[in-house]
Amino acid sequence: MADKITNIANDNAPLTGHAFDGIQEYDNPLPGWWKWLFIATIVFSLLYWPYFHFGAPGRSASERFSVAIAENMRLQFAEIGELQPNEATLVKMMYDDGWVKFGESVYRANCASCHGLDGGGIVGPNLADDHYKNVREITDILNIVQNGAAAGAMPAWKSRLQLNEQILVSSYVASLRGSTPAKAKGAEGNVIPPWPAKPADAPVNDEVNSSNSEPVQ
Ligand code: HEC
Known part of the structure; x- marks a missing residue:
C-alpha cells in the first residue's frame, strides 16, 4: 500500500514508523532555520511583553502615543x-483661518457625530443658522462647550479637551454661523445678535493677499 502514496516532499525521507488506518507518515522535520526563527519569536515575546507592559511607566504604545500628541x-x-x-x-481666533482650521480638526474628531460635519446638526442643534438655544453671546459657546447642556445631552468638554482646544473649537463653531x-x-x-465685528x-488670512499687501518699495 505504501508504494501507492505519492510523496510530494521527499521520497527518501524515512518513515516515522507508525500508521493510522494504513496511512504512514514520513519523518519530514521542519527546517532548522524555521524552528529557530519560531523559538526566537517566543524568546522575543518573553522580553518584549514585560518590557513594554510592566517596565518603567511610559513605555506602552498608548502612553508613548499620548506623549507624542x-x-x-x-x-x-x-x-x-x-x-x-x-x-x-474667541473673536480674534474666529477670524484667523489657520487656527479656525485647527478648531475644525477638534470639531471633526469630537463634535461632528452629533452636530454634523458641516454643523448642520444631527442629535445636536444646527450650529450654522442664526438660531441658538443656549447661546446669546459668543462667550456662551465656550461656556456650553466646557460645561455641557441639557443634562449631558451636550457633553461637557472641560476635562476632555485642553483649554486652547476648547477655545479654538468654540471659535470654529462661531465661524460656522x-x-x-x-x-x-x-x-x-x-x-441672536450677530457676533462682534472683525477686530x-x-x-491677515489670505497668504496671497498678505504677501501682496507688503508695501512696494
Ligand atoms: C453626544 C452628542 C453631542 C456631542 C458629541 C456634542 N454636542 Fe453640542 N450639543 C448636543 C445637544 C443635544 C445640544 C443641545 C442642548 C440643548 O438642548 O440645550 C448641543 C448644544 C451645543 C451648543 C449650543 C447650541 C445652541 O443652539 O444653544 C454648542 C455651541 C455645541 N453643542 C457645541 C459643541 C461642540 C463644540 C462639541 C464638540 C467639542 C459638541 N457640541 C459635541 C449634542 C452634542
Whole structure:
C-alpha cells in the first residue's frame, strides 16, 4: 500500500514508523532555520511583553502615543501660548483661518457625530443658522462647550479637551454661523445678535493677499 502514496516532499525521507488506518507518515522535520526563527519569536515575546507592559511607566504604545500628541500640541501651541478664555480671544481666533482650521480638526474628531460635519446638526442643534438655544453671546459657546447642556445631552468638554482646544473649537463653531450646511436641521431657539465685528488687529488670512499687501518699495 505504501508504494501507492505519492510523496510530494521527499521520497527518501524515512518513515516515522507508525500508521493510522494504513496511512504512514514520513519523518519530514521542519527546517532548522524555521524552528529557530519560531523559538526566537517566543524568546522575543518573553522580553518584549514585560518590557513594554510592566517596565518603567511610559513605555506602552498608548502612553508613548499620548506623549507624542501632547508634544505635538505643545509645538503647535507655542505660537499662541495659553489662550485667555474671553470674548476678545474667541473673536480674534474666529477670524484667523489657520487656527479656525485647527478648531475644525477638534470639531471633526469630537463634535461632528452629533452636530454634523458641516454643523448642520444631527442629535445636536444646527450650529450654522442664526438660531441658538443656549447661546446669546459668543462667550456662551465656550461656556456650553466646557460645561455641557441639557443634562449631558451636550457633553461637557472641560476635562476632555485642553483649554486652547476648547477655545479654538468654540471659535470654529462661531465661524460656522452663516454657512450653508448640506443637510440643515430646522431652527431651534431664538435669533441672536450677530457676533462682534472683525477686530482691527485680526490677522491677515489670505497668504496671497498678505504677501501682496507688503508695501512696494
Ligand atoms: C453626544 C452628542 C453631542 C456631542 C458629541 C456634542 N454636542 Fe453640542 N450639543 C448636543 C445637544 C443635544 C445640544 C443641545 C442642548 C440643548 O438642548 O440645550 C448641543 C448644544 C451645543 C451648543 C449650543 C447650541 C445652541 O443652539 O444653544 C454648542 C455651541 C455645541 N453643542 C457645541 C459643541 C461642540 C463644540 C462639541 C464638540 C467639542 C459638541 N457640541 C459635541 C449634542 C452634542
